[in-house]
Amino acid sequence: MEPKEATGKENMGSKRKNLTFLRPRLYMLERRKTDTVVENNVSGDQSGTLRRSQSDRTEYNQKLQEKMTPQAGCSAAEALTQEEERQMKRMMAKRSKIIKELIQTEKDYLNDLQLCLKEVVQPLRNKQIDRLDVDGLFSNIESVHQISAKLLSLLEEATTDVEPTMQVIGEVFLQIKGPLEDIYKIYCYHHDEAHSVLESYEKEEELKQHLSHCIQSLKKIYVEEGKPNLLDMGSLMIKPIQRVMKYPLLLCELRNSTPPSHPDYRALEDAFAAVKDINVNINELKRRKDLVLKYKKNDEDESLKDKLSKLNIHSISKKSKRVTNHLKILTRGESQVKDNTFNREEKLFRCLEKTVKHCVKNISFCLQHIQDAMPLTLQSVTELQEISCNKDEEGNGYSESPSNAQNPCDDFAAHLQRLVLMPLSALLALFPGPQKLIQKRYDKLLDYNSYLQRSTGDESDLAKKEYEALNAQLVEELKVFNQAARKILLNCLRSFITLFRDLMLKAQRVYSIVMPVPLFASSISEIQNRVLEEFQNLNFVRDGCSTFIERKLSFEKKKPVQILPEMPRQTDTHRSKLLSTYSAEDLYQAKRKCNATQEYDINLLEGELVAVMEQKDPLGSTCRWLVDTGIVKGYVYSSFLKPYNPAKVQKVDAENRFCDDDFDNISLFVSSRPASDSVTGTPEGSISDSSSSLSGTCGKLEVNGTDNDSFQEVDEQIFYAVHAFQARSDHELSLQEYQRVHILRFCDLSGNKEWWLAEAQGQKGYVPAKYLGKMTYA
Amino acid sequence: MKKSTDADLAMSKSAVKISLDLLSNPLCEQDQEFLNMVTALDTAMKRMDAFNQEKVNQIQKTVIEPLKKFGSVFPSLNMAVKRREQALQDYRRLQAKVEKYEEKEKTGPVLAKLHQAREELRPVRDDFEAKNKQLLDEMPQFYNSRLNYFQPSFESLIRAQVVYYSEMHKIFGDLTQQLDQPGHSDEQRERENEARLSELRALSIVADD
Numbered sequence: 001m002e003p004k005e006a007t008g009k010e011n012m013g014s015k016r017k018n019l020t021f022l023r024p025r026l027y028m029l030e031r032r033k034t035d036t037v038v039e040n041n042v043s044g045d046q047s048g049t050l051r052r053s054q055s056d057r058t059e060y061n062q063k064l065q066e067k068m069t070p071q072a073g074c075s076a077a078e079a080l081t082q083e084e085e086r087q088m089k090r091m092m093a094k095r096s097k098i099i100k101e102l103i104q105t106e107k108d109y110l111n112d113l114q115l116c117l118k119e120v121v122q123p124l125r126n127k128q129i130d131r132l133d134v135d136g137l138f139s140n141i142e143s144v145h146q147i148s149a150k151l152l153s154l155l156e157e158a159t160t161d162v163e164p165t166m167q168v169i170g171e172v173f174l175q176i177k178g179p180l181e182d183i184y185k186i187y188c189y190h191h192d193e194a195h196s197v198l199e200s201y202e203k204e205e206e207l208k209q210h211l212s213h214c215i216q217s218l219k220k221i222y223v224e225e226g227k228p229n230l231l232d233m234g235s236l237m238i239k240p241i242q243r244v245m246k247y248p249l250l251l252c253e254l255r256n257s258t259p260p261s262h263p264d265y266r267a268l269e270d271a272f273a274a275v276k277d278i279n280v281n282i283n284e285l286k287r288r289k290d291l292v293l294k295y296k297k298n299d300e301d302e303s304l305k306d307k308l309s310k311l312n313i314h315s316i317s318k319k320s321k322r323v324t325n326h327l328k329i330l331t332r333g334e335s336q337v338k339d340n341t342f343n344r345e346e347k348l349f350r351c352l353e354k355t356v357k358h359c360v361k362n363i364s365f366c367l368q369h370i371q372d373a374m375p376l377t378l379q380s381v382t383e384l385q386e387i388s389c390n391k392d393e394e395g396n397g398y399s400e401s402p403s404n405a406q407n408p409c410d411d412f413a414a415h416l417q418r419l420v421l422m423p424l425s426a427l428l429a430l431f432p433g434p435q436k437l438i439q440k441r442y443d444k445l446l447d448y449n450s451y452l453q454r455s456t457g458d459e460s461d462l463a464k465k466e467y468e469a470l471n472a473q474l475v476e477e478l479k480v481f482n483q484a485a486r487k488i489l490l491n492c493l494r495s496f497i498t499l500f501r502d503l504m505l506k507a508q509r510v511y512s513i514v515m516p517v518p519l520f521a522s523s524i525s526e527i528q529n530r531v532l533e534e535f536q537n538l539n540f541v542r543d544g545c546s547t548f549i550e551r552k553l554s555f556e557k558k559k560p561v562q563i564l565p566e567m568p569r570q571t572d573t574h575r576s577k578l579l580s581t582y583s584a585e586d587l588y589q590a591k592r593k594c595n596a597t598q599e600y601d602i603n604l605l606e607g608e609l610v611a612v613m614e615q616k617d618p619l620g621s622t623c624r625w626l627v628d629t630g631i632v633k634g635y636v637y638s639s640f641l642k643p644y645n646p647a648k649v650q651k652v653d654a655e656n657r658f659c660d661d662d663f664d665n666i667s668l669f670v671s672s673r674p675a676s677d678s679v680t681g682t683p684e685g686s687i688s689d690s691s692s693s694l695s696g697t698c699g700k701l702e703v704n705g706t707d708n709d710s711f712q713e714v715d716e717q718i719f720y721a722v723h724a725f726q727a728r729s730d731h732e733l734s735l736q737e738y739q740r741v742h743i744l745r746f747c748d749l750s751g752n753k754e755w756w757l758a759e760a761q762g763q764k765g766y767v768p769a770k771y772l773g774k775m776t777y778a
Numbered sequence: 779m780k781k782s783t784d785a786d787l788a789m790s791k792s793a794v795k796i797s798l799d800l801l802s803n804p805l806c807e808q809d810q811e812f813l814n815m816v817t818a819l820d821t822a823m824k825r826m827d828a829f830n831q832e833k834v835n836q837i838q839k840t841v842i843e844p845l846k847k848f849g850s851v852f853p854s855l856n857m858a859v860k861r862r863e864q865a866l867q868d869y870r871r872l873q874a875k876v877e878k879y880e881e882k883e884k885t886g887p888v889l890a891k892l893h894q895a896r897e898e899l900r901p902v903r904d905d906f907e908a909k910n911k912q913l914l915d916e917m918p919q920f921y922n923s924r925l926n927y928f929q930p931s932f933e934s935l936i937r938a939q940v941v942y943y944s945e946m947h948k949i950f951g952d953l954t955q956q957l958d959q960p961g962h963s964d965e966q967r968e969r970e971n972e973a974r975l976s977e978l979r980a981l982s983i984v985a986d987d
Contacts, residue, residue, distance in 0.1 A: 377939065423971040430978050484974045491971055494954070497819065501950030508943035511936055 087259075094257035099159060099169060102250050106152045109243050113145040115221060116236055120214040127210065137198055137237065139190040143183045144240045151176055169254060170267025173247070177274040181281060184244045188282045189289065191241060198233060244282070247275045284465070288473035291466060292437060318447075325446035339471055345478040346438060352485045353431045359489070360424045363496060367416055374507070412503040419495040427488050434474070434481060441470045588612055588627070588641035610641065719743055719758070719772040733758055733765025741767065822953045826946055833942040837935055855920065862913055865906035872899040 121141060124134045154172045173180075201207040211233055218236075255268040444467040590608045610627040615638070624635045721735035735741065741758035748755040748766055755766040876899050879892035 380935075419968055419971075423975060426975055427978070430975075481978060484978050488971055488974045491974075493819070497822075497950055498954050501947055501954060504943045504946040504950060508940055508947055511939040511943065 091257045091259050095254060095262075098250065098254045098257060099155075099167065102169070102254070103152065103155050103159065105243075105246070105250075106148065106155060109239065110145070110148045110152055112236075112239055113141065113148060115218060116239075117141065117145060119218040119221065120233075120236070123214055123217075124210065137194050137201075137233075139194060140183060140186050141240070144187055147176070147179055147183050148243075151180070166263065168264045168267050170251075170264055170269070170271035173251065173271035174267060174274060177271070177278065180244075181278045184240065184278065185282055185285055187240050188244070189285055191237065192286075192289075194237060195234065198237065245279060248272065248279055251275055284469055284472075287465065288469040291470050292473055321450060322443050322446045325450050339475070342441075342471055342475050342478075345475055345482060348482045349431075349434065349438075349478055352482060352489065353428070356424055356428050356431075356485070356489060359492070360421060360428060363416070363420060363424075367413055367421075370503075371413055378510075411506075412499055415499050416496065419499065420492045423488055424492050427485055430481075430485075434478065437470070437474060441467070441474055444470050588643055590636070590640055591642050592640065610636065612641070719756075719774055721767070721771050722773045723771050725767055725771050727765060731766050733760060733763055733767050735760070735767055735771065741772070743772070818953055822949050825949055829942055829945050833938050836938045851920070855917070858909070858913055862906070862909040865902065865909050868902045869899075869906040872902050875899075 121134060121138055151172070154176060155169065158169060158172050159167050201211065215233055215236075251268060251272040255265070255272050258265045258268055444463065447463045448467040588610050590610065608629060610629050612625050612627050613633065614626040615622060623638055625638050625641070626633060627636050627641070718740055721737060721739045721741065723735075724737045725732075725735040727734040733741070735758075739760060741760040743756050743758050744764065745757040746769075747753045748757065754769050756769050756772065757764060758767045758772075872895060876892065876895045879888060879895055882888045882892075
């Protein structure tokens with residue numbers, strides 16, 4: 001026991017069971033070397049000052065008087081310094097007491113922590129009970145232990161071997177205040193939760209057993225040491241908090257009892273301020289957490305009724321105030337509290353949210369499309385493959401691979417879902433929480449703003465504190481949030497790209513398998529055109545072509561007309577034969593086209609000459625007559641026939657001849673198929689199916705041949721005679737009804753537009769324009 | 779076939795949209811790395827779109843159109859078959875008639891009719907047989923030639939796909955190389971994401987479920 005150390009403590013040594021009291025005298029002796037006069041007196045008095053604490057004054061007075069009496073000659077200054085010295089002494093005594101207390105308590109605390117760790121935490125940890133979350137209960141108690149040990153060692157270092165006058169406790173605290181704050185902050189932060197967790201554990205029998213078991217063992221030790229004041233786990237857990245709150249008190253006392261001249265004074269002030277700050281910070285931290293929790297809980301699961309019940313005067317006034325403030329800010333742009341960091345973070349936050357939302361939406365769209373597209377492609381490939389390969393060939397080999405290829409798409413989808421969409425959606429779900437808090441912060445800001453203008457008071461302090469607490473909390477956590485969110489986003493994007501690439505690779509492989517080996521150098525179109533030409537050479541295509549056109553032109557269903565296709569039309573020879581064979585009254589002319597409808601009927605074209613052989617049919621009806629067309633004999637309904645007028649023969653002849661010419665001239669046919677330009681069609685007989693007017697047919701036939709151009713030119717100048725016209729002179733041309741003529745000039749020599757120069761059958765002449773009508777093709 | 783090309787186009791369009799949106803996002807202003815990445819992604823997507831378009835065009839040219847042309851041959855084939863059918867019908871009918879007459883007693887008018895019927899029968903029969911033969915000849919020809927016809931189409935289709943996908947693969951391979959963190963396996967990424975998410979959830983400001 002060093003004298004110095006002992007004296008330092010024993011000056012205060014009222015409550016402590018400490019050592020000799022003689023030392024003070026020694027100490028005082030040493031100290032007051034300069035003041036020999038007082039020594040004796042003082043030392044004498046010291047013995048009675050053992051248990052004094054509050055009675056300084058009386059004793060001081062006593063001493064003073066003692067001093068004064070024996071030494072009447074002492075100067076007042078001396079007396080004063082004496083007082084000062086005494087005060088000093090007392091202070092130092094007190095100081096050393098406090099320091100002693102500090103160190104002792106720290107030691108005890110450390111001891112407690114040690115025991116706690118040894119008896120409770122470690123066994124629990126070792127047991128590894130499932131639902132018992134040791135960390136949740138005790139969070140960073142090891143660090144607390146460590147720092148306490150460090151503090152203790154520092155304190156001891158500062159006080160051992162150091163003169164009391166030189167002891168600088170403040171420095172110790174200043175040194176350690178950084179880590180101290182951090183560690184205790186964490187512990188305190190978690191303490192609340194730990195407490196509620198502990199409560200939940202107490203409810204469960206099994207866990208409670210474990211806990212009480214540990215407590216029991218701990219209690220035993222305490223009892224051995226003589227400190228039976230441990231209640232339960234809760235009190236154990238709260239010790240660090242109590243300790244950290246004690247520091248300011250201790251330091252305050254220490255400072256108060258340190259004379260200003262002491263080198264420690266300064267340091268102590270700073271240390272005191274620092275430790276107080278620590279506490280304030282811890283409080284603020286707690287406040288932030290509470291606020292956040294409060295508002296977080298508020299917005300969850302609120303029904304309308306709950307909301308309504310919350311409405312009361314207070315809240316309404318609060319809300320209205322906020323609204324006005326908000327408007328004020330918007331409209332007048334008053335000076336307001338700004339926090340740029342926060343604004344930045346918030347902006348980032350919102351950007352991230354938007355990005356993530358868009359990403360999710362777009363990626364899922366993309367996925368959907370891919371899922372649509374790829375199978376379709378594969379399907380079409382398979383189908384094409386089937387067409388283009390013989391079934392007997394290695395079609396089997398081919399057909400396997402496309403079906404396998406369905407899988408890369410599904411794989412891709414599954415992976416994408418897992419790696420990209422799910423995290424992003426989860427992230428998206430996390431956004432609303434902070435949103436609400438940001439909103440709340442804004443409200444607090446408004447409140448604070450409104451108080452700024454007014455005088456300070458409790459309310460404004462509170463508002464300020466709340467706002468700042470919320471602000472700080474948000475800033476801190478938004479930073480973390482933003483960073484993490486950004487990382488997730490980037491990660492997801494990268495995964496997406498990688499997946500995409502893999503998908504492409506797989507698809508490529510699939511197709512490479514299917515691909516036939518030789519890659520043609522020649523262009524595809526050449527090959528195909530060749531094939532198409534081959535087709536056109538096929539007969540049935542040609543026939544099909546014409547049939548096709550027939551269909552188009554006729555719009556009629558093909559009746560089982562067996563005779564008509566075979567039957568050539570009446571030619572002049574036939575007619576002349578008829579004429580010669582039969583007498584005039586037997587000759588009839590078909591008024592219009594008649595189709596065979598019954599057995600032995602024949603088809604007649606308009607104007608065809610027939611000779612009636614019998615005016616009744618086998619059944620006896622007089623409606624059907626047996627006629628001879630010169631080619632075949634058959635029955636025709638009499639109503640179709642009209643008496644043949646030889647005067648009209650020429651016309652008929654001409655007509656027919658015309659048609660013959662036309663028919664003969666036509667070698668090409670209408671082609672409606674775009675692919676084949678060179679299909680030839682034969683108009684034999686099949687043309688007769690078409691329109692009722694012969695002239696109409698003739699007209700149609702002329703269209704679209706290879707001699708297209710010339711024909712068309714000619715077409716435009718082909719007119720037909722609406723009425724028959726008898727030429728009265730050489731200049732004029734006779735026309736039969738419906739006779740076609742080519743118009744060479746649309747006016748005569750004198751420019752008269754009413755007479756046109758027409759050509760027909762090699763003869764030219766003028767015809768009246770009014771008798772002519774333009775050919776319109778059906 | 780057409781549907782698949784449409785779907786392909788839609789897909790590439792949506793892919794481009796992803797990158798466009800990302801790019802237009804103000805986040806890019808703040809974050810250089812992000813901006814770089816997104817620009818690269820955007821370029822890649824646009825190229826993909828271009829390629830896709832090209833591929834579709836090519837397929838259009840070499841597959842779809844030929845298919846259509848080929849298809850247009852069929853109506854005439856059908857027609858020819860129908861005509862043959864009809865010829866067959868006529869033939870049968872006349873045949874029946876002839877037989878009927880043959881069965882009847884050989885009286886004068888009947889004989890005459892029989893003769894007449896036979897006359898009618900002959901050309902019809904000839905016609906039918908001609909048609910039949912024609913079809914028999916030509917249809918196999920037609921059918922076989924389709925192989926030649928479609929082989930090139932098929933090849934071109936496959937080739938187009940292969941080219942497209944290899945191109946895409948290259949593009950995206952480059953892209954992944956370009957961006958940092960290449961070579962993370964899927965599980966790694968997943969774990970990382972989970973870690974971040976749990977980090978986020980641990981934040982007090984985030985709402986708990």
